[in-house]
Amino acid sequence: MRKIAFIIAIAFVLSLVIGLNPTEAKEPVKIGILCPITGTQAVMSEDLLTGFKLAQEEINDAGGILGRPVKLIVEDTETRPAAGMDAARKLIEVDKVKIISGGFSSGVALPIAKYCQEHKILAVFQPPTSPLFRHVGSYIFLTNVLDNYKGKVIADFAVQDSGKTRFATMFMNNAFGKALMDETLKNLQKNGAQVVSKVVYELNKVDYKAELQRLFSKKPEAIIATFYAKEGLVTAKQAYEMGMLDVNKVPWYVPEMTSSFASAIKKIPNVLEGIKGLNPLPPGALFMEKFKKKMGREPITAYAAMNYDALVMIAMAANFANSVDPTKVRDALWKIDDWYRGQSTGGDKRFDKDGMQGYGKYAKVIIRNGKIVPYKK
Amino acid sequence: MEIVQIIINSLIRASELSLLALGLTMVFDILKFANFAHTDYALLGAFLAYSFSQALGLPLIVSVMIAAGLTGLFGIGIDKVLYKRLRTIGVQPVSLMIVSMGVEIALRNILRLIWSSETKTYPIAVVKPLEILGARITMLQLEIITVGFLSMVAFHILLHKTTFGKALRAISDNRALASACAIDSEKMIRWMWFIASAYGVIGGTMIAMEHVLYPRLGFNILIPVFCAAILGGIGNPYGAVLGALILAFAENVVLALDLKWLLNLGGLFHFESIQINTGYKPAVSFLILILVLLFKPTGLLRKE
Structure with missing residues (x-):
């Protein structure tokens, strides 16, 4: 008996020396993933999950986190705040994850961010972009660029490109829409433009004709509007049928082109012809190649690459910190971001003091022949 | 021009909602x-x-x-499996309502399981609209208004010009008395489920044709449909139509209204434009519903 106890003790000491815990040697590091598998943005979920899976495969092939494989636990946010909170609670309380990623849309991810901060759970979100994330706390990071930049870029782009001064705007009634609208309005004014009609709409409705009527009620010369995929499809169809999508008369500018028209471009591409807007910069060549190899097609959204970057950065930070403790991983994120060259938003993934991306670069795009292509005047 | 467009938009919305509200109100009228x-x-x-x-x-x-027929049979099937059994053992209507909530959740998720949550559209081309008095309407929208109107006329004839309609009204008024008069109330209830479900399918399909189709759509239109049925007086089929019309016009008119003429107080103020924030659109219907119920708690067309 003493002999067996002695052997176990020696094995335990040896395992500590060589950095392997016998009980945890192969226990995976669980990372919670929040994804809109259903709901208004479901059309993008395959791409979003593929971004994570590509990173997971790479990390595990390279030895995982501290020698442990990465396990992704995916939960559906239904693109709704309440369902998103339920999913986050399940990940944190039941699955006991200490690190969360994904989150799609500011409206869904903002309450989750507050919950994570309270519970000291590290959350690296993308693609949420609301500036409100800046003030949530030190456990919250974003790998997408904030709306402060996007609001300015779309306002500058719309005014300079169209040469118009009477604008009408249409944004959804949630954290993302509100923040983007505020920044856009502020910057339209700075550009000397007048906003004649501001429409705020509710998500998940089936009829937006009254909102569109209001949008055009004061005879605007140009429109700035953003949607989620389902609302983009319904609104584009109804706007076309009401004769409001003649971009030669009244041009439309959309701050989030792919996100707004991911469904519409599949179903009614001819209706969208000539709409201009912004997209995140396209993913890096390395990511595109991997994605195409895995899926046999190009990603429909650059957000897939942001998810890839988020997971890779989490793994690098954990290895750098030599720990999966969320506080230590958090501190390490600020150290590895300087030398990590990402595959999204142009590659620069440096976080500012609040864990936000400090740079705002976007691709100007236009819909031509049913495709979103780069735009040059 | 704007007024004509508002009328057209409201009629389309009312046509879709009324067929759904009609089925809802029929079930309430007979099964409470x-x-x-x-x-x-x-x-x-x-x-x-x-x-x-x-x-x-x-x-x-x-x-x-075909879908309307099959869904009608589905409505009968659910009644046979669930509601009839519960009725037989004397379960209260409020419990039936809670059971129906369970059916809603289960059915919504089954739809998601079978058809996935991806947004779908019917194979109907998006075409340039026709112009009527400066307002625009598509052929599909014209058809929706026509089908909505004809369906309501057909329902009226069914209810008032046929023996079947008389029997249906009889069990609605007094089931025990109707049974005493040799009316097979269970058979009539089966027919009621069939008609309510089939009419619902016409309304639901019209909404999905004009907009998009996804598993959560049913849940998303539940509130306006309830609102229309209650507003008109739940249990009264004509009330359902009236409720749908009021709701549709309220949504469209209130957002188009400019209240500056009212709030400028005859020149005292000089507001350029005062319109209700579009974010409050869903609240408009409820405000009207609350006001109507305050003064007529049974709804507009239902007797005390």
Whole structure:
């Protein structure tokens, strides 16, 4: 008996020396993933999950986190705040994850961010972009660029490109829409433009004709509007049928082109012809190649690459910190971001003091022949 | 021009809502409970019609008719499996309502399981609209208004010009007395489920044709449908139509109204434009509903 106890003790000491815990040697590091598998943005979920899976495969092939494989636990946010909170609670309380990623849309991810901060759970979100994330706390990071930049870029782009001064705007009634609208309005004014009609709409409705009527009620010369995929499809169809999508008369500018028209471009591409807007910069060549190899097609959204970057950065930070403790991983994120060259938003993934991306670069795009292509005047 | 457009938009919305509200109100009238799964029955039919037209290549109108028939049978089936048994053991209507909530959740998730949550559209081309008095309307929207109107006329004839309609009204008024007069109330209830579900399918399909189709659509239109039925007086089929009309016009008119003429107080102030924030659109319907119920708690057309 003493002999067996002695052997176990020696094995335990040896395992500590060589950095392997016998009980945890192969226990995976669980990372919670929040994804809109259903709901208004479901059309993008395959791409979003593929971004994570590509990173997971790479990390595990390279030895995982501290020698442990990465396990992704995916939960559906239904693109709704309440369902998103339920999913986050399940990940944190039941699955006991200490690190969360994904989150799609500011409206869904903002309450989750507050919950994570309270519970000291590290959350690296993308693609949420609301500036409100800046003030949530030190456990919250974003790998997408904030709306402060996007609001300015779309306002500058719309005014300079169209040469118009009477604008009408249409944004959804949630954290993302509100923040983007505020920044856009502020910057339209700075550009000397007048906003004649501001429409705020509710998500998940089936009829937006009254909102569109209001949008055009004061005879605007140009429109700035953003949607989620389902609302983009319904609104584009109804706007076309009401004769409001003649971009030669009244041009439309959309701050989030792919996100707004991911469904519409599949179903009614001819209706969208000539709409201009912004997209995140396209993913890096390395990511595109991997994605195409895995899926046999190009990603429909650059957000897939942001998810890839988020997971890779989490793994690098954990290895750098030599720990999966969320506080230590958090501190390490600020150290590895300087030398990590990402595959999204142009590659620069440096976080500012609040864990936000400090740079705002976007691709100007236009819909031509049913495709979103780069735009040059 | 704007007024004509508002009228057209309101009529389209009312046509879609009224067929759904009609089925809801029929069930309430006869079984005295609000069927929360009603709009999901409609959506089941809309998905079936989608599949028949896409997978089997059937013409859309044929697909909708088959789907309406099948959903009608589904309504009867659910009644036989659930509600009839509960009625037989004397379960209160409020419990039936809660059971219907369970059916709604289950059905919504079954729809998601079968058809996935991806947004779908019927194979109807998006075309340039016609212009009527400066307002725009598509052929599909004209058809929606026509089908809505004809369906209501057909329902009126069914209810008032046929023996079947008389029997249906009899069991609505007094089931025990109707049974004493040799009316097979269970048979009539089965027919009621069939008609309510089939009408729902026509309404649900029209909404999905004009907009998009996805599993949560039924849940998303549940509140306006309830609102229309309650506003008109739940249990009264004509009330359902009136409620749908009021709701549709309220949504469209209130957002278009400019209140500057009212709030400038005859020149005292000089507001350039005062319009209700579009974010409050859903609240408008409820405000009207609350006001109506305050003064007429049974709804507009239901007797005390």
